Amino acid sequence: MEEGDWFINIEKSFKMYLLFQGSAGWSSWFTVHSVQSSSLLEQQNLLDHTLSLFLFLLIVNLMAIAILSRGRCGLSRCITKYLVSMAATDLFVIITAVLLNRIPAIYFPGSFLSITPVCSLSMALIYASMHSSVWLTVAFTFDRFVAICCQKLKTKYCTERTAVVVITTVCALGSLKSVPWYFIHEPIIVINDVPWYCRLKEIRYTSPLWRAFDWFDRILTPCAPFVLILLLNVLTVRFILAASKARRRLRVQSNGEKQSDPEMENRKKSIILLFAISGNFILLWMTFVVQFCYERITNNFPTAGYSDPKFILQESANMLQLLNSCTNTFIYAVTQSSFRKELKDALIYPLIVLGKINK
Numbered sequence: 001m002e003e004g005d006w007f008i009n010i011e012k013s014f015k016m017y018l019l020f021q022g023s024a025g026w027s028s029w030f031t032v033h034s035v036q037s038s039s040l041l042e043q044q045n046l047l048d049h050t051l052s053l054f055l056f057l058l059i060v061n062l063m064a065i066a067i068l069s070r071g072r073c074g075l076s077r078c079i080t081k082y083l084v085s086m087a088a089t090d091l092f093v094i095i096t097a098v099l100l101n102r103i104p105a106i107y108f109p110g111s112f113l114s115i116t117p118v119c120s121l122s123m124a125l126i127y128a129s130m131h132s133s134v135w136l137t138v139a140f141t142f143d144r145f146v147a148i149c150c151q152k153l154k155t156k157y158c159t160e161r162t163a164v165v166v167i168t169t170v171c172a173l174g175s176l177k178s179v180p181w182y183f184i185h186e187p188i189i190v191i192n193d194v195p196w197y198c199r200l201k202e203i204r205y206t207s208p209l210w211r212a213f214d215w216f217d218r219i220l221t222p223c224a225p226f227v228l229i230l231l232l233n234v235l236t237v238r239f240i241l242a243a244s245k246a247r248r249r250l251r252v253q254s255n256g257e258k259q260s261d262p263e264m265e266n267r268k269k270s271i272i273l274l275f276a277i278s279g280n281f282i283l284l285w286m287t288f289v290v291q292f293c294y295e296r297i298t299n300n301f302p303t304a305g306y307s308d309p310k311f312i313l314q315e316s317a318n319m320l321q322l323l324n325s326c327t328n329t330f331i332y333a334v335t336q337s338s339f340r341k342e343l344k345d346a347l348i349y350p351l352i353v354l355g356k357i358n359k
Contacts (some may be wrong), residue, residue: 008014054098057326061091063333067342074338081163082140083332086277089171090325093234094126097322114189118194124182124196131174132324137281138225144274146233149239171185177220180213218292224287229278240271269335276331284324288317 002221030263064087067073068080075083100122113119147158156162169329184204187195204210332339 016142049275051103054094054103057094057098058091059302060326060330061087061094063343063346064328067339067346070333070342071176072338074331075336076158077160078143078158078163079140081160081167082136082143083328085138085167085171086133086136086304086328089129090328092129093126093133093325094322096122096129097325101126110196114197116185118199119198120182120185123185124178127177127181127217128175130321131177132171134221134225134281134285135170135174137277139170140229140279141232141274141278144271145236148271149238164256173270177217187267218296223289223292226282226285227290229282233275233278236271236274273331276335277328281324281326283329284320287313287320291317321334 047184065084068075068084068087071077071080073080100113103120104111113122143158143163147154150157185198186201188197188199192197204214288350293308294313
């Protein structure tokens with residue numbers, strides 16, 4: 001094979017792959033988008049916008065980690081540990097899914113990141129970071145449920161030490177569960193004994209073992225977290241409503257009139273953060289759950305092209321998953337006045353330094 005012909009053959013392999021092989025989540029990005037043709041100017045504009053968005057999301061998550069780590073947001077150390085870990089895993093999702101996956105697949109086909117072992121590792125890292133991010137949201141929701149509804153267990157469970165153990169365990173198990181995704185990919189083409197790009201092996205759809213793993217993987221993330229977060233929030237709301245009525249009756253009986261309740265006001269602030277984060281997760285992962293249920297019920301995986309409603313649904317689900325990894329910082333800013341103050345100080349500080357230098 002001539003050196004100048006190998007990329008043409010890869011492109012042909014891509015087109016055949018698109019005709020006969022369905023896409024499944026993130027694996028499709030090393031195959032689907034590398035064959036899109038556009039002018040150099042359009043590619044450069046899209047690349048500029050993609051990189052700008054990536055840098056923005058990167059900076060936002062780094063700022064959230066830095067601000068929360070300082071411990072000046074009026075939150076307990078236990079809550080701070082969970083929020084920092086969630087921001088860190090969200091940052092890792094953005095790095096693996098955007099920097100190591102989407103940008104090279106669309107704009108730099110044939111790079112080192114497109115070699116099969118490397119892109120297989122990239123896929124495994126994406127799943128590991130996503131699983132960890134999702135289950136840390138569940139862990140945070142459960143921690144707040146215990147803190148609000150289980151006063152006897154609160155003193156033992158809602159501690160900084162327990163939070164560290166839970167976070168470490170969740171990340172370790174999430175990484176371990178993602179290892180099989182490394183072995184389910186095969187190269188699209190081999191050139192000079194070098195395997196290029198990733199596609200799912202046929203056994204992914206035919207092997208009972210892999211189909212069982214796929215069901216287990218999808219049920220564990222995000223179906224089970226979906227149900228658990230909904231259940232915990234319903235139980236939390238039910239407890240808060242009952243406790244609020246009881247406290248109002250006691251205060252009216254003791255004081256003869258309604259007065260403000262500082263404890264209930266503090267509780268409201270904490271549950272606003274809880275419901276904002278968990279509600280955001282439910283809304284942004286709902287499309288993925290719908291896609292998963294549709295594909296498994298119809299047993300129809302292949303897509304016919306970019307205009308295929310199934311392809312649009314898949315990519316919409318992927319986009320909303322990424323969006324879920326960059327919205328928590330905005331939630332903190334909207335719901336926490338202390339976080340807003342720290343964020344404002346962080347943004348103003350460089351201007352203050354520049355002003356002192358120029359004097």
